[in-house]
Amino acid sequence: xxxxxxxxxxxxxxxxxxxxxxxxxxxxxxxxxxxxxxxxxxxxxxxxxxxxxxxxxxxxxxxxxxxxxxxxxxxxxxxxxxxxxxxxxxxxxxxxxxxxxxxxxxxxxxxxxxxxxxxxxxxxxxxxxxxxxxxxxxxxxxxxxxxxxxxxxxxxxxxxxxxxxxxxxxxxxxxxxxxxxxxxxxxxxxxxxxxxxxxxxxxxxxxxxxxxxxxxxxxxxxxxxxxxxxxxxxxxxxxxxxxxxxxxxxxxxxxxxxxxxxxxxxxxxxxxxxxxxxxxxxxxxxxxxxxxxxxxxxxxxxxxxxxxxxxxxxxxxxxxxxxxxxxxxxxxxxxxxxxxxxxxxxxxxxxxxxxxxxxxxxxxxxxxxxxxxxxxxxxxxxxxxxxxxxxxxxxxxxxxxxxxxx
Numbered sequence: 001x002x003x004x005x006x007x008x009x010x011x012x013x014x015x016x017x018x019x020x021x022x023x024x025x026x027x028x029x030x031x032x033x034x035x036x037x038x039x040x041x042x043x044x045x046x047x048x049x050x051x052x053x054x055x056x057x058x059x060x061x062x063x064x065x066x067x068x069x070x071x072x073x074x075x076x077x078x079x080x081x082x083x084x085x086x087x088x089x090x091x092x093x094x095x096x097x098x099x100x101x102x103x104x105x106x107x108x109x110x111x112x113x114x115x116x117x118x119x120x121x122x123x124x125x126x127x128x129x130x131x132x133x134x135x136x137x138x139x140x141x142x143x144x145x146x147x148x149x150x151x152x153x154x155x156x157x158x159x160x161x162x163x164x165x166x167x168x169x170x171x172x173x174x175x176x177x178x179x180x181x182x183x184x185x186x187x188x189x190x191x192x193x194x195x196x197x198x199x200x201x202x203x204x205x206x207x208x209x210x211x212x213x214x215x216x217x218x219x220x221x222x223x224x225x226x227x228x229x230x231x232x233x234x235x236x237x238x239x240x241x242x243x244x245x246x247x248x249x250x251x252x253x254x255x256x257x258x259x260x261x262x263x264x265x266x267x268x269x270x271x272x273x274x275x276x277x278x279x280x281x282x283x284x285x286x287x288x289x290x291x292x293x294x295x296x297x298x299x300x301x302x303x304x305x306x307x308x309x310x311x312x313x314x315x316x317x318x319x320x321x322x323x324x325x326x327x328x329x330x331x332x333x334x335x336x337x338x339x340x341x342x343x344x345x346x347x348x349x350x351x352x353x354x355x356x357x358x359x360x361x362x363x364x365x366x367x368x369x370x371x372x373x374x375x376x377x378x379x380x381x382x383x384x385x386x387x388x389x390x391x392x393x394x395x396x397x398x399x400x401x402x403x404x405x406x
Contacts, residue, residue: 015305015309015333016333016336016337019301019305022301022304023301023337025297026294026297026298026301026337026341027337027340027341027344028341028344029290029293029294029297029298029341030291030294030295030297030298030337030338030340030341030342030344030345030378030381031294031341031342031344031345031348032290032294032345032348033287033290033291033292033293033294033295033341033345033377033381034291034294034341034342034344034345034346034348034349034374034377034378035344035345035346035347035348035349035352036283036286036287036290036291036345036349037287037291037345037349037373037374037377038345038346038348038349038350038353038366038370038374039283039287039349039352039353039356040283040284040287041370041373041374042349042350042353042364042365042366042370043283043353043356043365045365045366045367045370046363046364046365061108061232061233061234061236061239062141062230062231062232062264063230063231063232063233063239063242063243063246063262063263063264064228064229064230064231064261064262064263064264065092065096065100065228065229065231065246065250065260065261065262066092066227066228066229066260066261066263067091067092067227067259067260067261068258068259068260068261091254091259091260092112092225092226092227092228092229092260093226094112094226095253096226096229096250096253097110097112097226097229099249099250099253100229100231100246100249100250102249103242103245103246103248103249104233104242104245104246106233106234106235106238106241106242107231107232107233107234107242108232108233108234109137109140109141109230109231109232110137110229110230110231110232111134111135111136111137111138111141111229111230111231112133112134112135112216112226112228112229112230113132113133113134113138113206113226113227113228113229113230114132114133114134114216114224114225114226114227115130115131115132115133115206115224115227116130116131116133116184116219116222116224117129117130117131118131118183118184119183120166120170120181120182120183120212121170121181121182121183122170122171122176122179122180122181123170123171123172123174123179124169124170124171124172126166126169126170129166129169129170129183129210129211129212130166130206130207130210130211130212131183131211131212131214131219132206132208132211132212132213132214133213133214133215133216133218133219133224134152134213134214134215134216135152135154135215135216135217136151136152136153136154136215137230138213138230139151140232141230141231141232142230144194144208145194145195146161146192146193146194146195147164147192147193147194147195147196148177148192148193149161149177149190149191149192149193150191150192151192151213152191152192152213152214152215153215154215154217157218158186158187158188158189158218159188159189159190159191159214159215160181160188160189160190160191160212160213160214161190161191161192161193161194161212161213162176162190162192162193162194162211162212162213163193163194163197163207163208163209163210163211163212164193164194164195164196164197164209165196165209165210166209166210166211166212167190167193176190176193177190177191177192177193178190181212184219184222186214186218186219186222188212188214188218194208194209194213196209197209231246239264240264243262243263243264246262247262250262291377291381294338294341294381295338295381295384295385296385298334298337298338298381298382298385298386299334299385299386299388299389301337302330302333302334302385302386302389302390303388303389303392305330305333305389306330306389306392306393306396309393310396313326313393313396314396317396317397323394323395324394326390326393326394326396327390327391327393327394328390329390329393330386330389330390330393330394331383331386331387331390333386334382334383334385334386334389334390335379335382335383335386336382337382338378338379338381338382338385338386339378339379339382341378342374342375342378345374345378346371346374349374350364350366353365353366
């Protein structure tokens with residue numbers, strides 16, 4: 001058996017080497033498909049690690065109140081894909097904050113999140129800068145680290161805390177503390193700067209590196225919509241019961257619980273999770289199409305090879321080769337083509353992942369499981385698309401094959 005395998009392997013190798021140009025482009029097609037799978041799995045693994053690290057770092061006493069969105073609605077999905085503000089139609093109000101405070105004695109901190117995108121003017125102009133309107137409770141709730149200065153205080157006139165990257169855009173390399181900037185007719189003084197963050201996408205849907213934090217009460221005339229309310233509790237053993245009290249209080253206020261959600265602990269979902277799920281499905285479809293096209297290329301190459309080697313098949317059968325021997329030989333060639341393409345796909349996918357990591361927060365994530373999944377798809381593709389040519393070759397009759405050559 002081992003001798004037969006070695007013989008088939010040698011014949012397959014020599015045949016593919018004989019048609020190097022054709023074999024190369026077939027392998028390249030497979031490489032694109034496998035590379036796409038590697039890239040998608042690497043991206044999914046990187047996102048999973050990012051979200052997992054944020055879940056671990058998340059305040060375990062946290063409760064989030066958000067507007068209810070129908071994620072199955074196509075318009076909401078499109079809005080999430082095209083707009084950094086995931087909660088445009090928020091119905092959360094300042095009155096909700098009061099009701100939440102009154103709902104339970106276990107509430108420790110409560111901070112609204114309202115996001116605007118305005119043109120900010122400092123030493124330089126930044127279009128569509130992220131303005132995060134909140135209150136002083138946000139710092140202890142999210143454990144925000146200050147690089148220098150102080151955090152905003154409630155009703156503190158026109159003070160702001162700025163993220164690392166936005167400070168560089170507005171003020172260059174100079175110290176931003178004490179400087180003023182303006183947006184939408186409001187002027188603020190920078191009193192603090194945030195530490196540069198590693199993970200720009202967080203559970204508040206905000207990139208703090210690119211944001212400036214101001215007191216919500218100072219920009220009421222801009223009618224900012226509260227898109228999320230962050231709450232921490234004094235006793236985390238009462239976290240679930242406190243969430244239930246908040247839900248009951250808001251339901252009584254609004255008349256229904258259908259237009260808001262109250263989540264805590266493991267029930268908290270990442271605002272970008274739906275976005276990445278949709279992107280993964282789209283990329284998965286592209287990868288499947290690429291792999292299918294690569295498989296068709298393998299089948300076409302092998303069918304051409306069967307036609308060109310009709311005389312060879314006749315001679316081999318005439319000297320004793322069985323249908324199984326011929327079948328295995330051509331199936332071997334299909335599998336070898338795909339496995340060579342698989343190796344190229346590993347390299348292609350990894351290099352693209354490294355390239356993407358230079359301008360995104362996602363680092364390449366290649367594990368043994370990812371390699372095994374890609375290898376499995378490659379092996380199955382080789383067998384499926386190699387079956388028909390192999391069967392066609394094995395069913396040829398020796399006398400017909402020899403007549404064809406003459």
